[in-house]
Amino acid sequence: MKPRVRFAPSPTGFLHIGGARTALFNWLYARHTGGTFILRIEDTDAARNTQEAVNVILNGLRWLGLDWDEGPITADATGPSKGIYGPYFQSQRKENYQRRVEALLSHGLAYEHEGAIKFKMTREPVIIPDLVVGDVRRELTDREQVDPDFVIVRSDGEPVFHLVNVIDDLEMNITHVIRGEDHLSNTAKHIALFKAFGVEPPKYAHIPLILNIDGTKMSKRDKGASLTSYMEEGYAPEAVVNYLSLLGWSPKGNREKLSLEETVELFDLPQILRHNARFDLTKLSWLNGEYIREMADDRFHELCIHALAKAGLDTNRYPLDYVKSALDTCKGKFKLFGELAGYAGFYFQDQVEYDAQAAAQVFIPENKPRLQRLREVLAILEPFHHEGIGATFGAVAKELGIKTGVLVHPARLACCGKPAGPSLYHLMAVIGKDRTLCSIDKALARM
Numbered sequence: 001m002k003p004r005v006r007f008a009p010s011p012t013g014f015l016h017i018g019g020a021r022t023a024l025f026n027w028l029y030a031r032h033t034g035g036t037f038i039l040r041i042e043d044t045d046a047a048r049n050t051q052e053a054v055n056v057i058l059n060g061l062r063w064l065g066l067d068w069d070e071g072p073i074t075a076d077a078t079g080p081s082k083g084i085y086g087p088y089f090q091s092q093r094k095e096n097y098q099r100r101v102e103a104l105l106s107h108g109l110a111y112e113h114e115g116a117i118k119f120k121m122t123r124e125p126v127i128i129p130d131l132v133v134g135d136v137r138r139e140l141t142d143r144e145q146v147d148p149d150f151v152i153v154r155s156d157g158e159p160v161f162h163l164v165n166v167i168d169d170l171e172m173n174i175t176h177v178i179r180g181e182d183h184l185s186n187t188a189k190h191i192a193l194f195k196a197f198g199v200e201p202p203k204y205a206h207i208p209l210i211l212n213i214d215g216t217k218m219s220k221r222d223k224g225a226s227l228t229s230y231m232e233e234g235y236a237p238e239a240v241v242n243y244l245s246l247l248g249w250s251p252k253g254n255r256e257k258l259s260l261e262e263t264v265e266l267f268d269l270p271q272i273l274r275h276n277a278r279f280d281l282t283k284l285s286w287l288n289g290e291y292i293r294e295m296a297d298d299r300f301h302e303l304c305i306h307a308l309a310k311a312g313l314d315t316n317r318y319p320l321d322y323v324k325s326a327l328d329t330c331k332g333k334f335k336l337f338g339e340l341a342g343y344a345g346f347y348f349q350d351q352v353e354y355d356a357q358a359a360a361q362v363f364i365p366e367n368k369p370r371l372q373r374l375r376e377v378l379a380i381l382e383p384f385h386h387e388g389i390g391a392t393f394g395a396v397a398k399e400l401g402i403k404t405g406v407l408v409h410p411a412r413l414a415c416c417g418k419p420a421g422p423s424l425y426h427l428m429a430v431i432g433k434d435r436t437l438c439s440i441d442k443a444l445a446r447m
C-alpha cells in the first residue's frame, strides 16, 4: 500500500514554524513515495475554533505550495493545485467518534465515570517503534500506576484529542504518523487505542523539535516562530520551504540549496536527524537572498507584483512592459519583498513624496541652475537610454566643473523622492523622458 500521511493541526490562530515543517515533511514523504497527503483540521475544541484560525493554516500551506490530495469536495476551492478538496474537519465527523465509543463501551474497553467516558488503558509497558527515535519503551508513570485509565469523552459529551486523533488515523488508513516529538508522550495511549479497535497502529516518525539558535525552546513569541511573519515580510516561499526541509533532515553531502524537485527526490524518513534542530534566521535570510538573486524573471515579477499589491500599489494601472522593466532595476537590490514598496514604490505612484531631510540637503539654491542645465540637455537626448543619460550627467558635470554626484543627488530625489534607490540612469530610462523632465520641473519649483 502506498503511504498515506496527514498533517493534523489544531486551529489555534497561529501556524508555528514547527507545524509548517511537520506539514512539509508529511507532504515531502507523500510526494517522494507517490502516496497521499491529507490535511485534517483537529477542531474539536469548539471554543477556540474560528474560521480565521483555520484560514491561517490554509493560507500558510497554500503559500508554501503544500497541496493536499483528499477531502470532502467543497464549493470554495481550497486545495492549491487540486482545487476541489476541502480539508477534513473533525467537527464534521462526530458520528464516527460516537459509533467508535459505543463499540469500546460494548466490548468493555471503556466505561462511564462521573459523566465522562474513560478508556481502559493497558497496564503493560508499551513499546513505540519509531522510525526516527528508535524503539521507545513507555512504562506507566507513578500517577498512572494509581489510575492509568484516561478520559476519552468529557462529561460535556466532547470527545478528547487522543480518541479522535486515533479514530481518524484509523479510518483514513494513515500508514505513517509523522509529527513533532512533543507527541511522543501521547503515543502509548494512541497505540493502546488502536489495539482496542483491533487495528495495527501506523508507523510513527516523531521529528525532533525546533529550538532557537541559542538552544532554548522556541515559544510562540520568539522572532520567526510564526509562518505568517515570513509571508508578511516578503520571503520567497521557495526559500522558506528549502530552509524548513533542512531543519531536522539532511541529504547526503550537506547541501544547502536544493530545488523542490530535488528535495522530493531525496527526502526519506531514515535521514531525519535525531537531534533537535536550531532555527537560524540569518541562514534563512541568506538563503532567501540566494533564491531572489537566482530567481527566474517571471517568478521574480510575480512575487514583486504581489508584494506591491499588498502595500497598496496597483501595478495593473501600468503597461506590463513598464512594470517589468521597473522591477528589473530592483533585482538583487533588496532582501525581502516587503522592502520593495519602500524601495521602488515611486514607479507606481503619480505623486512622488520627497524625503524631508534629503530635500533640505539637496534642493538648495545653488543646485537650481545645475539641475536646470541638466534638464536642458536631457530634453534633447535621443534616444533616452541609460547609456546616453549617464553620458549626459558626465558631460553636464564637466561643463559646470562639478562632480557628477552633485547632479545625481537632486535628480534622484526629484525622480524617486528618496536618497537611495535603483540605478538613477536606468530608472530614468524606465520612467521615460516626459516623466523625468516633469519630475525635475517639480523639484526646480521647490528650490
Ligand code: GLU
Pocket: 007, 008, 009, 010, 042, 165, 177, 178, 179, 180, 183
Ligand atoms: N492536533 C494535534 C496537534 O496539532 C495533532 C497531532 C498529530 O499530528 O497527531 O498537535
